[in-house]
Amino acid sequence: MNLLTQYKTVRQLTESICKPLQKEDYVVQPVVDVSPPKWHLGHTTWFFETLILKAHAKGYTEYDTNFNFVFNSYYESLGARVIRTQRGNLSRPTVDEIYLYRAHVDKAMEQLLAGPVSRELETLIVLGCNHEQQHQELLWTDIKYILGHNPLFPAYSDQPPKAHRKTSRSPLAQIQEGLYDIGYDGDDFCYDNEQNRHPVYIQDFMMATELVTNEEYLAFINEGGYKNFVHWHAEGWDWVRNNNIEAPLYWHFIEGQWFNYTLQGLQPVRMDDPVIHVSYYEAAAYAAWQGKRLPTEFEWEAAADRFTWGACWEWTESAYLPYPGFTRAEGAVGEYNGKFMVNQKVLRGASAFTSPGHARVTYRNFFHPHLRWQLTGIRLAQ
Template identity: 65%
Template sequence: MTLADSYRTVRRRTERICSHLQTEDYVVQPIADVSPPKWHIGHTTWFFETFILKPYFMGYQEYDPNFNYVFNSYYETVGARVIRTDRGNLSRPTVLDVYRYREYVDEAIERFLCQEPSPEVKELFILGLNHEEQHQELLYYDIKYILGHNPLFPAYDKDYSCPKFESTPGLISISEGVYEVGHQGEDFCFDNELNRHKVYLNAYEISGSLVTNGEYLEFINSGGYQDFRNWHAEGWDWVKVNQVNAPMYWHLIDGEWFVYTLRGLEPLDLKESVGHVSYYEAYAYASWKGMRLPTEFEWEVAATHFNWGKCWEWTESAYLPYPGFNKAPGAIGEYNGKFMVSQKVLRGASEATPQGHSRITYRNFFHPNMRWLFNGIRLAK
């Protein structure tokens, strides 16, 4: 597949994800962590305009100088920007304006790719494709939050279907030893997956399957959210302050549990893997079971022995740089390194991860209170 073909494929997928939305859905921002779909459409377009077209395409005319302020996310090097909490206040540019911007940049990229870019620019272009794939997954998170917190619980797509994953029963034993972790090879990876290095692991066991809704319901019914003994102090404070008593999107209606899905509100499927839990909840559940969460390196070493990809899996590891980690110069150096504080690593992928975007070495990261991402729990001991 040519670079132009890859670009078209990625850009069309973003638009397919949004094809189920009504215009009003594009502009909602219920909480600071959720960006309006309109903003994602504009930001992923801004990335290609800012990092490819403006510096490398001679004669390119910027679509609208104000859009740098509107659609810059966190790149201090690139200039001022709308603060994240105000993205939902932008009634203008309109959804139509943003799609026109997207079309304008797409046409310019097609002309730009008539000639083979330099290796350096090609590497940056591929980063842009992976960046948009990350936002495709975020779009699913944000759309689900927007619709799932509408009191009518409207469906995103009544025909939406989740991929099925076969579980590996029981526990998988891994011997103690020195193992190599981190990305190797010449194919794409993010800078936080480098450098490959050795780690020592004690012998451990890891579950071949994810925790199910039915198993997590046992924790709820046992009083798990009322018993401080299985919680970190910070997690226990979070439970009390936010009055948490179940995973996000669970609703107890007339004594029966329901869950909001992208198909709408449905009875809770006890066999499905539990999702939308914070690190605090994952840790508390593991403690209640007399087990723990795996470290990210335990997960990576064991991942060839079980199926993964249903949902991102919380690990016990803090998000830190690998030995020899170096940030790239300029704005691209802000991509991962500056977030390596106060966050937990998640491993795997989810049903919303684009095909070809997942790797066994992929390091996702979120703050421990986050629940709107597609995540789950795998236990270790």
């Protein structure tokens, strides 16, 4: 796939994700972690305009000088910005204006890509495409949160979800102790936090070849898992009590039956599906209840060829830290990962919402332990 085709494919997918939405859906921000869909549309466009067109396209005319303030996410080196909690207050620019903004930038990008592109510029454009793919996954989960917290539980789509099928005959994979090379060493795209590839010594361990299912997690609920502090980290137990947590996100107990919100609306919980939308606190508590544990991110990568992954992001026991030899890039691009390496846990794998071609075994996702609006699940180790 050439660079222009890659760019157009990524940009079109973003808009196709938003196509089923009503105008009112584009503006809602129920909580700080969820951004309105129209902000994602604008921010991913701002990335190409600010970091590529304004710096590399001769004669480029900036669409609106206010948009740098509106759509800058967290790049301190690129100026002031609307704080994250205020994104839902942006009734202007309108949805229609943002689509015009996208068209303006797309036209300029296509003109830029029609000519010769340096290796440095190509690298930056590929980063921009991968950045937008990240926001595609966020779009899916933010849309689900917006609709899933509407009292009417409206459906995003009437397409039935894919059935989950177990893929392994053996419930556990034995992984031998030894040195394992961890991190990316290929020639295709990766984020800087996936490098440098380095050896890690791992002890013997066992890894579950299947994810924890809704049925298995329901047993934890039914046996008082959310009411017994023994299973929980201290911060996790405080989180449960302070927020009255009793089940995974989107679960509702109605007339003696568990339902959960899906993109197809409110549905009975499908017992064979992997449990998703659980926090690290919940994942760790479930593991403790089972007398097991979560794998480290290094164990996960060493064992990944022994099981099927990609249904949901999988919590690990690893803190989000830089690999040996990590160096922060200069300028705004260097803010992309370096500034977040504190107080977060690593997740591995991918999810059903991950954009095509974006998943790889070395990908390191990361979130604070209490967050669960992403498709986050559990794989056990022992």
